[in-house]
Amino acid sequence: MVRKALVAMESYRLAQYAVPISCYICGGDNNYDVELCRHCSAPMALSHQANTQGIEPGMIAVLGTAAAGKTVYLGMLLDMLTRRNNRVQVLARGAFSITLQQRTMAALASSAFPEKTPNEPDRWNWVHCQAKLPSHKRPIELIMPDMAGEAILEEVDHPHSYPAIHSFLRKCAGVLLLVDTERIEDGSQEQNYFMMKLITYLSEQSQKKKRGKCTRPMAIVFSKADQCDPCFANPDRYARDRTPNLWQQIGERFSTVGFFASSVTGACSQRLDHGSKVNVPLRIEPRGIVEPFEWLIRKV
Amino acid sequence: MSVTIQQAIFTSAQTSRLDGYQLVAASNGVTQEDSRELAAWCPAHDAMLREDLAAYSVNFHPVSATRYCVSRTINGQSEYSGRGGRQIYTHCLLIDAPQFVQFANNPFHVLAAATVDANLSWRSSLPSQLSEIKLVPTGKPVDLSLFRQSQLARIPYLMTAWFQEALDKPRLALTGYGGDESIFAQFFNLTPVNLRPLFSFSTGLRYSQRRPFRFLGLEGNHEEQRRAVRGEGLSLLDLANPPMNGDRLRNAWATWVLVALRTNLPASAVKLLSQADPQLDALQLDALGQRLRLQLLSMEEDETKNAAELEQNDASEAELAAAGTPRSDAGDGPRKIVRSHAPHPAHSRATSSARLVQIAGPLPSSQISGISVHEQQRLAQLDELVAGALTGSIESLAQLQNVWPEIASELPSSLRSDVQERYLAYAVIAWKKLNDRRVNRNPQTAASLLDVLSLIFSSAA
Numbered sequence: 033m034v035r036k037a038l039v040a041m042e043s044y045r046l047a048q049y050a051v052p053i054s055c056y057i058c059g060g061d062n063n064y065d066v067e068l069c070r071h072c073s074a075p076m077a078l079s080h081q082a083n084t085q086g087i088e089p090g091m092i093a094v095l096g097t098a099a100a101g102k103t104v105y106l107g108m109l110l111d112m113l114t115r116r117n118n119r120v121q122v123l124a125r126g127a128f129s130i131t132l133q134q135r136t137m138a139a140l141a142s143s144a145f146p147e148k149t150p151n152e153p154d155r156w157n158w159v160h161c162q163a164k165l166p167s168h169k170r171p172i173e174l175i176m177p178d179m180a181g182e183a184i185l186e187e188v189d190h191p192h193s194y195p196a197i198h199s200f201l202r203k204c205a206g207v208l209l210l211v212d213t214e215r216i217e218d219g220s221q222e223q224n225y226f227m228m229k230l231i232t233y234l235s236e237q238s239q240k241k242k243r244g245k246c247t248r249p250m251a252i253v254f255s256k257a258d259q260c261d262p263c264f265a266n267p268d269r270y271a272r273d274r275t276p277n278l279w280q281q282i283g284e285r286f287s288t289v290g291f292f293a294s295s296v297t298g299a300c301s302q303r304l305d306h307g308s309k310v311n312v313p314l315r316i317e318p319r320g321i322v323e324p325f326e327w328l329i330r331k332v
Numbered sequence: 333m334s335v336t337i338q339q340a341i342f343t344s345a346q347t348s349r350l351d352g353y354q355l356v357a358a359s360n361g362v363t364q365e366d367s368r369e370l371a372a373w374c375p376a377h378d379a380m381l382r383e384d385l386a387a388y389s390v391n392f393h394p395v396s397a398t399r400y401c402v403s404r405t406i407n408g409q410s411e412y413s414g415r416g417g418r419q420i421y422t423h424c425l426l427i428d429a430p431q432f433v434q435f436a437n438n439p440f441h442v443l444a445a446a447t448v449d450a451n452l453s454w455r456s457s458l459p460s461q462l463s464e465i466k467l468v469p470t471g472k473p474v475d476l477s478l479f480r481q482s483q484l485a486r487i488p489y490l491m492t493a494w495f496q497e498a499l500d501k502p503r504l505a506l507t508g509y510g511g512d513e514s515i516f517a518q519f520f521n522l523t524p525v526n527l528r529p530l531f532s533f534s535t536g537l538r539y540s541q542r543r544p545f546r547f548l549g550l551e552g553n554h555e556e557q558r559r560a561v562r563g564e565g566l567s568l569l570d571l572a573n574p575p576m577n578g579d580r581l582r583n584a585w586a587t588w589v590l591v592a593l594r595t596n597l598p599a600s601a602v603k604l605l606s607q608a609d610p611q612l613d614a615l616q617l618d619a620l621g622q623r624l625r626l627q628l629l630s631m632e633e634d635e636t637k638n639a640a641e642l643e644q645n646d647a648s649e650a651e652l653a654a655a656g657t658p659r660s661d662a663g664d665g666p667r668k669i670v671r672s673h674a675p676h677p678a679h680s681r682a683t684s685s686a687r688l689v690q691i692a693g694p695l696p697s698s699q700i701s702g703i704s705v706h707e708q709q710r711l712a713q714l715d716e717l718v719a720g721a722l723t724g725s726i727e728s729l730a731q732l733q734n735v736w737p738e739i740a741s742e743l744p745s746s747l748r749s750d751v752q753e754r755y756l757a758y759a760v761i762a763w764k765k766l767n768d769r770r771v772n773r774n775p776q777t778a779a780s781l782l783d784v785l786s787l788i789f790s791s792a793a
Contacts, residue, residue: 067562073541098352099413147417148344151353151376152540154563182352182376190368222351308410 056082056089056175058199072196073153077126078160078175089160089173090332091203092325096210097226098181101255101296103146105210106178107136108296109321110159118166120326125160125173132157132178140296140316149180153196156180163329172329185226188233202237206249206328213254213263213293216274227252227278235285249288249331251324252278258295264320267291290327294320334466335434337442338362338426339450342374344419345458346412353377353420359462366426369395373543374422375405381536381553383407383418389536390513391422392439393545398429400529402439402446405537408454423452425465429529434469437528440517441471473525474605476642479598482518486574488593493574494519496586498531499617501567504547505539505560508572511551515571519547522589524608527617539563587730588621592628599639600631622734629713629731696754703747710739711751718755721784722762729783736788755788 052061056078060071069076082088096102110133113122124130135157139146149156157178164171179197187197209230215223238246252271257263263270268291272279282289298315340358347356353376355367362370373393380387389405401424408419425446427435435441445467446452482491490509497504498519509515513535520528533547539560548566550556561568569575592601604624612620631638696718697711717735720728740748759781 063564066564068541070541070564098350099415145415148352148377148411148413148415150378152379152542154541155378180352180376182350182354185350185352186371193368193372222348302414305410305416309414310410310416311414 053079053083055079057203058195060195068154069196072194072199073156074177074196074200075128075158077128078158081125081160087173089175090205091175091200092206092208092328092332093201093204094176094178094208094210095184095230096181096255097185097212097223098148100181100210100212100223102181102210103132103149103178104136104140104296105208105253105255105294105321106159106176107133107146108140108318109325110161111137112318112321113163113325117322119322120329121164123162123164123171125162128157129159129161132159140313143312143314145311145313149178151180151183153179153183153194156196165326165329172332174329184230188229191233201234204248206251206332207234208251208253208324208328210253210255211275211278213257213260216254217260224275224277227275228281231278231281231285245287246285247287249290249328250282250286251290251292251328252282253320253324254291254293256295257293258297258299258317258319260293263293264295267293288331290324290331292320292324292327294318294324296321334468335427335431336361336464336466337428337431337446338366339462339465340367340370340424340426341455341458341462342370342422342424343408343458344377344412347460351413357459357462359464361464362426366395366399370401370424373401374403374424375420375537375540375543377411377417377420379420379538379540380405380407380418381538381551381556387536389534390439390443390516391534391537391545393532393534393543394529395426399426400429400432400439401426402442404443404452406454409456421454425450432529433525436471436473437525438471438473438517438520440520441469442467445470472606474602475521476598476602476646478518478521479593479602481514482522483593483598487515487518488590489576490515490571490574491518491522491593492582492586492590493576494569494571495522495589496577496582497567497569498547499583499585499614502546503544503566505557505566505568506547506549506571507552507557507568508570509549509551511536511549513549516547516549522592522605524605524612524617524620526608526610526612527614530614539566582730584618584621584625584734586621588625588628591625591730595628597628597631597635599642600635601628602642603638604628604631625731625734629735696751696758700747700750700754707743707747710742714739714751718758718784722759722780729780729787732784732787752788756785759785 048064051064053064053076054060055062055069055072055074055076057074058069058072060069062070062076066076068074078089094102094106110122110124113120114124114133136146159176159178161174161176162171163174177196177200183194184197187194192198209227211223211227234248235246238248254263254267254270270293271291296316296318297313298317301312301314302309303312304310338359338361340355340362342353342355344353345356347354355370358367373391375389380389385407387407391401391403391405393401395401403422403424405420405422408421411417411419425442427442432442435445446465449467450465482488494506516533516535520531523531531547532545533549534543534545535549536551537543537548539548539550539556541563548560550560557568560566592605595601604627608620697708697715700711703711713735717728717732721732743751763778763781
């Protein structure tokens with residue numbers, strides 16, 4: 033049967049499509065109604081917020097290898113800062129900014145760590161928040177994505193393979209670099225090499241405009257430090273003793289660097305799940321979570 | 333003669349290079365560029381639609397201009413990092429375009445051969461190096477038994493809708509097929525061989541912008557369906573309720589697929605599909621669809637012979653494969669195939685004519701005098717199609733759309749008007765008679781009649 037119908041021409045939609053909206057992260061043009069940027073998969077809500085509210089949020093990158101603890105750190109940090117405290121107050125911008133905090137805390141509450149962050153940028157959690165320091169009158173707008181460790185290394189090894197990471201690292205105002213203390217204590221050199229690669233990558237991006245040391249502030253956070261008292265006692269010394277390459281590189285290339293130790297759990301255990309070991313957080317005792325972030329936004 | 337293909341494994345592991353998802357092992361022929369492409373296309377954590385150990389996914393995509401990847405993804409053991417969730421394990425087979433042609437450009441043929449000749453199963457201890465695989469090309473360009481599967485139940489309509497959407501839209505998310513990837517194999521079976529590489533696909537994977545598959549099989553996962561339709565350039569096609577466009581709105585290749593599957597001439601249709609031009613361009617698909625449909629309609633009487641030929645070829649190939657000896661022509665003659673549901677060729681036309689007479693009396697073609705034998709034959713063909721269309725056959729209406737303009741252009745204008753009047757009268761009588769037999773009037777009958785009449789009067793204008 034041949035069907036014929038009259039369809040109203042919604043020509044105003046064509047007019048809307050004729051005006052592209054730039055992605056806040058990569059700057060690529062998109063249609064007004066897309067959810068994620070077609071070029072880098074960053075949420076277009078960031079651009080809409082920036083446009084409608086007339087703000088230009090700064091960017092903080094949370095970097096580290098796979099399983100370094102980026103998701104747990106960021107989720108716990110946001111949970112702590114969104115509660116009432118006397119140091120830094122954070123207000124989430126947009127419902128999507130709550131998801132990371134919600135998932136992390138839900139997992140920890142059920143005695144589990146959150147699952148690994150997928151490699152696909154369209155499935156990352158992005159946080160857009162407003163941070164307010166007691167000493168500052170005006171709050172600071174910040175964007176912080178929770179990116180997969182493999183994706184970060186892939187971008188460092190092969191630039192432009194992840195446009196979101198490439199653009200974000202080029203634009204970010206400060207970096208929180210998470211180093212897995214457990215693996216350093218195990219004698220693994222992988223953390224060292226990853227950090228060296230990343231530092232080189234970041235410093236080269238910055239030095240395109242300016243010779244000399246990079247001024248972008250960088251907080252080196254030794255995560256999972258609950259099993260390593262020397263690290264908590266003196267993170268600078270720990271870095272110099274246990275990660276000399278990192279210490280050397282960062283001193284040569286960056287002018288504003290801080291070393292910190294942090295942990296989320298008081299103790300961990302393992303259980304067997306279908307013959308494989310799964311880590312179980314026994315007590316949630318966050319230590320050193322807020323300090324690196326507070327230091328970084330003061331420097332930014 | 334065997335062909336050499338490359339292989340690689342992409343999964344989550346702790347290696348000297350990296351922790352997490354990476355290309356843990358690859359054969360020597362996998363280049364750096366291939367590795368980068370595979371890292372972009374291969375699924376990582378939480379990318380499978382199902383989490384059980386029986387879940388698996390078949391994927392096909394280009395790696396470079398001259399190389400393709402056929403991969404199978406399964407759920408492995410728990411994540412190495414102890415964070416919960418399963419390790420996703422993908423075994424990739426990389427094949428160059430000239431070698432792929434030997435598999436009829438069909439990823440399922442490559443996968444079937446590799447399943448026999450190579451170890452695609454999950455390995456607890458991951459190798460750091462893989463060797464190349466030698467595979468013996470198998471499978472026919474168009475498989476008759478698979479074609480017959482496509483003729484069952486609602487599959488012809490499903491395939492028609494799929495081809496219609498596939499040729500109109502850049503990317504499709506498919507739902508409502510119950511997770512059975514054989515439906516993808518059937519799609520490839522109905523696609524001309526040289527156009528098959530255009531259709532990258534994945535089954536059983538979540539939607540991601542990073543993996544721009546042309547077809548994304550989402551089974552019945554509603555959350556992923558919602559995510560997928562929010563993505564740009566992706567359209568949803570529910571194969572459980574395939575949309576049936578009016579025949580005039582459908583592209584000719586989709587109509588050919590419907591006619592080929594609904595006409596009881598599988599051997600002839602397979603023969604025609606197998607003979608498609610190896611240099612065929614996607615833009616020529618419409619014209620080819622029209623041509624094949626007309627050819628198929630004229631092959632009714634050759635069906636038995638074609639079926640016998642195909643069966644003989646199959647038997648010879650099986651014999652060759654078993655014995656490894658050249659084909660002997662001194663074998664038995666072709667076996668006669670008897671189709672249980674097909675009318676005998678000598679009676680098929682008579683049956684249709686009888687149906688037409690039963691509907692509304694004397695045939696229009698028999699009432700027109702002073703015409704040549706050729707014109708008589710053409711009008712008889714028109715009778716068949718009109719009868720089918722009036723009784724609600726979509727295929728007949730589809731064929732009528734193409735056949736009538738041809739016949740109308742062949743007829744002198746005075747004769748054309750006469751034919752139009754005859755069919756108008758015939759349609760009115762048919763409408764009355766069909767309604768007299770029923771207690772309630774069926775609006776579908778009126779719609780069919782109007783379709784036929786509007787076609788016959790408008791196309792000839």
